[in-house]
Amino acid sequence: MADQEDNKMPPPDDIPDVVKAYNNDVFLQSKDARSIRLLSEYLEPESRFEEFNIADTIVFFGSARTKSREDAQTQLTAAKVDGGDIAKAERDLRMSEYYEAARMLASRLTEWSKTLEGSKRRFVVCTGGGPGIMEAANRGASEAAGINIGLNISLPFEQHHNPYITRELNFEFHYFFMRKFWFTYLAKAMIVFPGGFGTMDEFFENLTLVQTQKLRKPVPMVLFGTEFWDKAFNLQTMVDAGTISADDLSLFFKTDSIDDAFGFISSELLQNAIGEPGGRL
Secondary structure (H helix, E strand, O other), X not given: OHHHHHOOOOOHHHOOOOOOHHXXXXXXXXXXHHHHHHHHHHHHHHHHHHHOOEOOEEXXXXXXXXOOHHHHHHHHHHHHHHOOOHHXXXXXXXXXXXXXXXXXXXXXXXXXXXXXXXXXXXXXXXXXOOOOHHHHHHHHHHHOOOOOEXXXXXXXXXXXXXXXXXXXXXXXXXXHHHHHHHHHHOEEEEEEOOOOHHHHHHHHHHHHHHHOOOOOOOOOEEEEOHHHHHHHOOOHHHHHHOOOOHHHHHHOEEEOOHHHHHHHHHHHHHHHOOOOOOOOO
């Protein structure tokens, strides 16, 4: 009897949990599994892009703080009625012209891309997935009945996904550099609207990749908003000091015109990218 008692299975509550490694959340969130998390932010987006047959993108960068004209006008009206910050509201209304320009440009590029022949979805509008200029571009693409991409990032403030992103192409990244990788990897053109540190970072990083020929594909770049960018930085100073060459200023096209931006981007893509199978670094 004693032997039989000793061989009995322990009660279920006393059996230690056995967790498969790929279901072990403690391990997956640990330092030792960082490489797995990084690989996931490469493989999972790649799988979704393949599922939706996306060959390449047109990337819109710009401030998360820029308001639509409607929201800015509502804010100004409220400020006048309630005694709010009228100067700030008037500034936001002026800046809203960039929201509406991004919205219109994304819509026109989406309508144009849908006329292109082929089995792949070409030149899909892609943004950082948040509010402001990002929302405007996703909104414009959505209004043109086109799928569009949002590459969001987990941040403690400002960043939340906008409602115009194609649901299945709404991504949330933890690592900034993996998010940047996907901005650049599929991009065949980039349009940079007025923004802050993040926008500057994205513009100059990609400008450096083009300048140093680390990008082995043509990537036409538009700086939209001449007055803003002329005040934000003066690259001629670098030319005068010999830290960049005069030819480097031709690596981007600066304009205030939706028509000119559309014409430049579409012409460059038809000439240099239409026969390419997809985005490659």
